[in-house]
Amino acid sequence: xxxxxxxxxxxxxxxxxxxxxxxxxxxxxxxxxxxxxxxxxxxxxxxxxxxxxxxxxxxxxxxxxxxxxxxxxxxxxxxxxxxxxxxxxxxxxxxxxxxxxxxxxxxxxxxxxxxxxxxxxxxxxxxxxxxxxxxxxxxxxxxxxxxxxxxxxxxxxxxxxxxxxxxxxxxxxxxxxxxxxxxxxxxxxx
Amino acid sequence: xxxxxxxxxxxxxxxxxxxxxxxxxxxxxxxxxxxxxxxxxxxxxxxxxxxxxxxxxxxxxxxxxxxxxxxxxxxxxxxxxxxxxxxxxxxxxxxxxxxxxxxxxxxxxxxxxxxxxxxxxxxxxxxxxxxxxxxxxxxxxxxxxxxxxxxxxxxxxxxxxxxxxxxxxxxxxxxxxxxxxxxxxxxxxx
DNA sequence: ATAAAAATGTGATTTAGATCACTTTTAGCT
DNA sequence: AGCTAAAAGTGATCTAAATCACATTTTTAT
Numbered sequence: 021x022x023x024x025x026x027x028x029x030x031x032x033x034x035x036x037x038x039x040x041x042x043x044x045x046x047x048x049x050x051x052x053x054x055x056x057x058x059x060x061x062x063x064x065x066x067x068x069x070x071x072x073x074x075x076x077x078x079x080x081x082x083x084x085x086x087x088x089x090x091x092x093x094x095x096x097x098x099x100x101x102x103x104x105x106x107x108x109x110x111x112x113x114x115x116x117x118x119x120x121x122x123x124x125x126x127x128x129x130x131x132x133x134x135x136x137x138x139x140x141x142x143x144x145x146x147x148x149x150x151x152x153x154x155x156x157x158x159x160x161x162x163x164x165x166x167x168x169x170x171x172x173x174x175x176x177x178x179x180x181x182x183x184x185x186x187x188x189x190x191x192x193x194x195x196x197x198x199x200x201x202x203x204x205x206x207x208x209x210x
Numbered sequence: 211x212x213x214x215x216x217x218x219x220x221x222x223x224x225x226x227x228x229x230x231x232x233x234x235x236x237x238x239x240x241x242x243x244x245x246x247x248x249x250x251x252x253x254x255x256x257x258x259x260x261x262x263x264x265x266x267x268x269x270x271x272x273x274x275x276x277x278x279x280x281x282x283x284x285x286x287x288x289x290x291x292x293x294x295x296x297x298x299x300x301x302x303x304x305x306x307x308x309x310x311x312x313x314x315x316x317x318x319x320x321x322x323x324x325x326x327x328x329x330x331x332x333x334x335x336x337x338x339x340x341x342x343x344x345x346x347x348x349x350x351x352x353x354x355x356x357x358x359x360x361x362x363x364x365x366x367x368x369x370x371x372x373x374x375x376x377x378x379x380x381x382x383x384x385x386x387x388x389x390x391x392x393x394x395x396x397x398x399x400x
Numbered sequence: 401a402t403a404a405a406a407a408t409g410t411g412a413t414t415t416a417g418a419t420c421a422c423t424t425t426t427a428g429c430t
Numbered sequence: 431a432g433c434t435a436a437a438a439g440t441g442a443t444c445t446a447a448a449t450c451a452c453a454t455t456t457t458t459a460t
Contacts, residue, residue: 381437382438392437392438393439397439
């Protein structure tokens with residue numbers, strides 16, 4: 021029977037390979053958690069002690085503004101990392117909610133343990149370096165899309181780029197992610 | 211007389227300290243370049259062979275859309291890293307222009323050399339890991355500001371957050387960075 | 401199976417901000 | 431200092447998208 025951490029090790033090794041000794045050191049720093057649809061992984065106002073890797077499921081990370089309106093920062097699914105990165109990194113109260121759109125399973129890691137394994141195993145430092153860099157590049161694209169494209173173009177682009185997400189997620193959440201009202205999005209034809 | 215790389219070493223050591231041996235290995239991978247105001251560091255359509263660290267000066271990184279309109283992704287000044295990160299990372303033709311708003315000096319590094327020093331010196335991997343992470347966090351804030359705030363609020367926020375930038379840069383570029391027309395920005399009172 | 405709750409669709413109206421057109425001010429250059 | 435070009439201000443008009451209001455459809459829970 022296969023170790024449940026297998027998929028996580030594989031994920032790390034997609035970028036930098038690890039020896040069995042290195043993995044045996046890394047693995048115990050991760051813990052397992054499972055949540056059902058609608059349950060919260062992270063809540064604004066509270067400490068954010070972990071960053072999470074999604075084994076399977078789907079979550080949304082979002083901010084709620086002063087008018088109570090929800091703005092989606094990220095949809096995260098299988099093999100994605102998710103947290104309130106700012107609060108986690110600076111160990112301060114969060115401003116982001118993360119909750120499950122589907123039943124989900126996670127591995128999670130504390131900041132202290134992340135630093136520990138990054139310093140002990142250079143391949144892990146390099147892994148997170150490259151992952152962060154990819155995240156940065158993707159966010160730059162999102163900023164550009166918000167600056168240059170119309171709401172409808174952003175929607176059409178998302179439909180071609182992540183067609184599966186459109187199926188898995190209510191349109192009003194897609195609207196919130198794109199920065200459009202759900203009424204306006206409903207008038208676009210897909 | 212002080213080594214011109216001193217500021218760069220100091221910049222690395224703000225996050226993880228280095229031995230003299232490590233620095234002696236790292237330093238020769240960086241090269242020096244100087245440009246005058248209005249000169250290009252990077253041009254869309256061309257290969258992006260380097261990432262740049264700004265010793266002093268100020269540049270803008272921007273995309274030009276199909277209507278010829280300029281959208282500013284980043285202002286980068288002393289101690290900032292700048293490149294067309296996507297094109298650099300994937301070694302493909304760029305889509306971003308970077309040019310100087312002031313005479314500027316840079317150290318630059320190739321992708322190959324970056325990988326080389328990251329693998330040889332774990333502190334460098336950790337340095338770029340943390341830097342990328344900070345960049346990611348800042349971009350998340352920018353995305354949120356575009357989703358949640360009005361144009362005027364974004365402007366007022368920038369004025370309080372980076373008052374020096376407002377002085378150093380024409381308002382029409384600030385407008386482009388914020389995703390507002392220069393006419394609309396001109397009607398905000400500062 | 402049925403009730404309640406979400407999600408979606410659609411018309412009518414409003415609005416933040418874009419665009420256009422032109423003037424005034426400021427900064428660079430020889 | 432004087433000339434040129436870029437930057438900034440301002441009125442008038444237009445428009446993409448928000449908001450409001452309500453109907454319809456689809457999910458979810460019991």
